[in-house]
Every structure is written in structure tokens, then in C-alpha cells.
Amino acid sequence: MSDISEKFWDASVEELKKGYVFDEETEEYICLACGETFIKGVIYQDNQVLYEAEKFVQLHVQNEHTSMFDYLLNLDKKYTGLTDLQKKMVQFFYMGLNDKEIVKEMDGGSTSTIRNHRFTLREKMKQAKVFLALMELSEEKSKVQTKFVPIHRTATMVDDRYNITEEENDEVLKAHFTEGLDGPLSTFPKKQKRKLIILRHLVTKFDSNKKYTEKEVNTVIESVYPDFVTLRRYLIEYGFLDRTADGSQYWVKL
Incomplete structure (x- = not known):
């Protein structure tokens, strides 16, 4: 994958x-x-x-x-930075509604409130442009850049655990896959950041375009580590895998 x-x-x-x-x-x-x-x-x-x-x-x-508009708008707030109300406003703007029409859709409020929302979101866009330019300039200027492992978009909670450099990622994998990355997992670590690194590697064993039964998921995990129940639970909790309500099908959420 x-x-x-x-x-x-x-x-x-x-x-x-x-x-x-x-x-x-x-x-x-x-x-x-x-x-x-x-x-x-x-x-x-x-x-x-x-x-x-x-x-x-x-x-x-x-x-x-x-559409990519719908897909991006429905990403978690930690990626869009938008409140639920702001998401509604952006949706209405995308639909081409004027201020009066939006007031009707909201079933309340005033046109001046909608104008304020438009202004706030445009200012947010300007700030995002400037911030992006600043970060790109600073990275271009920096001789030594710390490369971080990208956060998977379906992460259930982004915090310090996801502050993982590529060097740290490699070190943890080497320590826990002593026979190589295609070999078995020697131990499942207790520290949350290390767990995340292991799970991120483990999910690459799955085909992102395939639906799996629970038995098939267990087989994939068991080929790496005997306690497939624990690892399967963590893969779901961390947002790497999803499943139907009855547990009949599993798939990669990345």
C-alpha cells in the first residue's frame, strides 16, 4: 500500500x-x-x-x-481549521447563495451577520497565504531541515504522539523489527508514540483498495505478531482501519 x-x-x-x-x-x-x-x-x-x-x-x-470541495470540506477540523458553522458558510458560498438566501437556509440571523462571516473567512484565507509563504521561505533558507513522518488523514486525535521525525521512525522500526521490516514484530511497545510508528508500518501490509473479512485481517496481523486482537483494536482506534458495524468487513482508512 x-x-x-x-x-x-x-x-x-x-x-x-x-x-x-x-x-x-x-x-x-x-x-x-x-x-x-x-x-x-x-x-x-x-x-x-x-x-x-x-x-x-x-x-x-x-x-x-x-467533488474535491466536498471531500476537503468533510476533512476533520484539525485539518481544515473550520468550525461547524464556518463549514456551513463555506458550503453556502460554494453553492453561490447570496446573503439573504443564506439567512433563509440558516432559518435565522441577519444579512449583516452573513457579511461578517464572509469577511472573517476571507481574512482567514489571506492569513493562510501569508503563513504558507513564510513557512516555504523559512524551509528554503534552512540548511538543515528536520523531516517529519506525514500524519495519516484519518488520525482520530492529533497530538504530540505524531511529532515523529523520519530518523526516529527508522530507529523504532529497527528496534522492534529485528529481522527486517518484512519480518515479525519482536515486541509491541508500551509508549504511545512507538505504538503509532509500529501501527503505521503494519497498515502497509494491507491493500488499500480491498475489503477484508475479520479472519483475513487477523491472518495479516498474525503473520507479523501473535496477539492479533490487540493490534487489530489499536489499528481501528488510531484510525488506520475501519469496519462495518457488524464487523463483517474491514478496510484501510488512509
Whole structure:
């Protein structure tokens, strides 16, 4: 399973708006919402219509994810920075509603309140642009850059546990996979940050485009560590795996 979270966070604003990136090494178009890939040069078919790869990934984003606006708006608050009310406002603006129409949709309030919301959100956008420019300039200037492991977008709670450098990540994996990363897990650590590093590696054993039964999930985990029940529970708690209410199907949430 490729790390779609890393592709997502490395994408430019324009790429996030489109919903896909092009990987020059593999010559694939990659959906930023689900990680599905489309090979350049291959012709794809949908409803008896043929499409080139880039056009087909655009169709895929539309059919499978409605739109990147909807997908991005529904990301957790820790990524959008928007309150529930602000999300509603952005949705109404996207729909092209004027202030009076929004007041009706909100079933209360006033047009002046809506104008204030518009102003606040535009100021927030300006601040985001300046902050992005500042961070990019500071990283370009810095000779030594600390590289952090990207946070998976479905993380249930982002805190200090996710403050993991690539160097720290490698050290923990080497310490707990003594026979190599394809070998068994020697011990499951007690510290939460170390658990997160182990779980992040463990989820790469799963195919992000596949649905698994509980037995299949157990088999994958047990090939790495005997206590599959504990690891399965942590994979769900940390937002790496999801499942149906009856536990009949599991899938990767990345």
C-alpha cells in the first residue's frame, strides 16, 4: 500500500483542488482522496466511452468522491481549521447563495451577520497565504531541515504522539523489527508514540483498495505478531482501519 497521506500533504493547492497528482517515476495519475492509480498511456472505459488516463481520473474523482470541495470540506477540523458553522458558510458560498438566501437556509440571523462571516473567512484565507509563504521561505533558507513522518488523514486525535521525525521512525522500526521490516514484530511497545510508528508500518501490509473479512485481517496481523486482537483494536482506534458495524468487513482508512 502506497502512502497516499504523504502524496496528499505534498500536493500543491492546485493539485488539491483537482484531486489528483501525476507521479513522473511511475507515470501514474494518483487520486488524492483514495489513492487509486491510473497509468498514463492506458485507455480506460466507462459506460462504453473511452478516456485517456488523466480524463479518467477526473471522472473518477467526480463519480467516487462527488467533488474535491466536498471531500476537503468533510476533512476533520484539525485539518481544515473550520468550525461547524464556518463549514456551513463555506458550503453556502460554494453553492453561490447570496446573503439573504443564506439567512433563509440558516432559518435565522441577519444579512449583516452573513457579511461578517464572509469577511472573517476571507481574512482567514489571506492569513493562510501569508503563513504558507513564510513557512516555504523559512524551509528554503534552512540548511538543515528536520523531516517529519506525514500524519495519516484519518488520525482520530492529533497530538504530540505524531511529532515523529523520519530518523526516529527508522530507529523504532529497527528496534522492534529485528529481522527486517518484512519480518515479525519482536515486541509491541508500551509508549504511545512507538505504538503509532509500529501501527503505521503494519497498515502497509494491507491493500488499500480491498475489503477484508475479520479472519483475513487477523491472518495479516498474525503473520507479523501473535496477539492479533490487540493490534487489530489499536489499528481501528488510531484510525488506520475501519469496519462495518457488524464487523463483517474491514478496510484501510488512509
